[in-house]
Amino acid sequence: MPYAKATDGARIAYQSAGAGSPLLLLGGQANNHHWWDAIRADFETAHRTVSLDYRGTGDSDKPDIPYSTLGFAEDAIAVLDDLGIESAAVYGTSMGGRVAQWLAARFPDRVHALVLGCTSPGSRHAVERGPQVRESLAQPDPTAARQALLELMYTPAYLAGTSGPFNTLGDPTMPAYAKRRHLYASNKHDAWDVLPDIAVPTLVVHGTDDRFNPAANAPLLAERIPDARLELIPGARHAYFDEFRDTAGPLVLKFLHAPHR
Template sequence: MIAREYRQLARAADRTRLAVQVRGTGPTLLLLPGQANNHHWWDRTRPDFDERHTTVTFDYRGTGGSDSPDGSYSTRQFAEDAVAVMDSLDVGRFDVYGTSMGGRSAQWLAVIAPKRVRRLVLGCTTPGGAHAVERSQEIRRQLNGPDAQRVLIDLMYTPRWQAANPGPYHVLGDPDMSDRARRQHLSASNGHDAWEVLPQIAAPTLILHGSDDQFAPVVNADLLAGRIPPSHRHVFDGARHAYFDEARETASAAVLEFLA
């Protein structure tokens, strides 16, 4: 049974309109997607939480139904936008599950709103800055080449999973984004550095990662676990960047158990 969904617009501090989607029932769980993606990033995974949680998503500025203002973007700004969304829904305390750049934004969210984030899940993400272990130069070169889409799919999923699930895939970026907005998102993700503030995170934290993630190498899960005091990590053997999709059954179960 598909959970009923309703939508509304929220206003960020700078009056940017943010498209918000709410569904399910129970305690509130905010889902934050990856770079240059809108709420459809969660389409396959979101139903796993519908029976136990009210899930909230919103389209980042520059994506989906949200405004696309000029100026620089940052992961801290995305976190501030998330606070504005939760304010618009009159939600006080909530859980957060952020993946990839959404995990970077979730780090800031737990820092700037410590009394509101109850539990935190960080997936396939990094602390950013000089301490993070980034993708190789070869991967960067391939992502800027003529076969970038094919490369990105392979970074997300194993060949075996692709063969059984031919797509379409909802984790490859918002196809309707402007080139300017894509650059703003890339700059926000590349500029992320929460290393110094990570020890301030008070929320119990679950860190999830795929063992074969070349997009954000798995060593970053250890780095995060070492900086966030109330945390533990779980690695999904053989999974790549989109572990939450490919290893969905076990990954969603781990998140539900942690949140419970």
């Protein structure tokens, strides 16, 4: 397992596969690189995909110190440095989309195209999930809480037709303190002021039926980032990229290969 060394010395595990132009894949909160397992091959025909285990997850170090989405972005830069990648396209979903915002805004020379999926600008400008969603995820019964999360990620029809595996429900190996650190980092994200600084071609993608990270966040991002393009996937929930891969994958690839760069 290759590792990059972060600025504070933490080891960040990463994965690389495929050939072609580099594509950095950033998954959701409290998840490791397995977030992308079901769909990664869809991008490897045209790209060298790069993923990482966020600090606190997978094979990366798990220091019990404050985490932030900007800090995760800095860890991603360490991975690109270790691979000798000067510039990559970045596809971030959920919390990974928050990390990707910082990458494009703070490290503009390292990002040449940006896809932000099922994410938000964070903090006071975001449209927050409703209290019913929060209560469903906070149930003391872990089986009921897991089912609630599944139903926020996927449509009833999809869940009725598959028994998994589901790669978007969190890293089961994470220590409790790291989960809390991830939650805090995502909740404290606020990139509103730097979004207008993003100067790379940007695609914002969201499922219309996403209640976990409400779809109303998508136009906020698209309007705040100069010349960003917005695509909504009808009927999709939070894990649109997985359940609706036949729509979402080609949509992202078409954007990445368009002659706008």
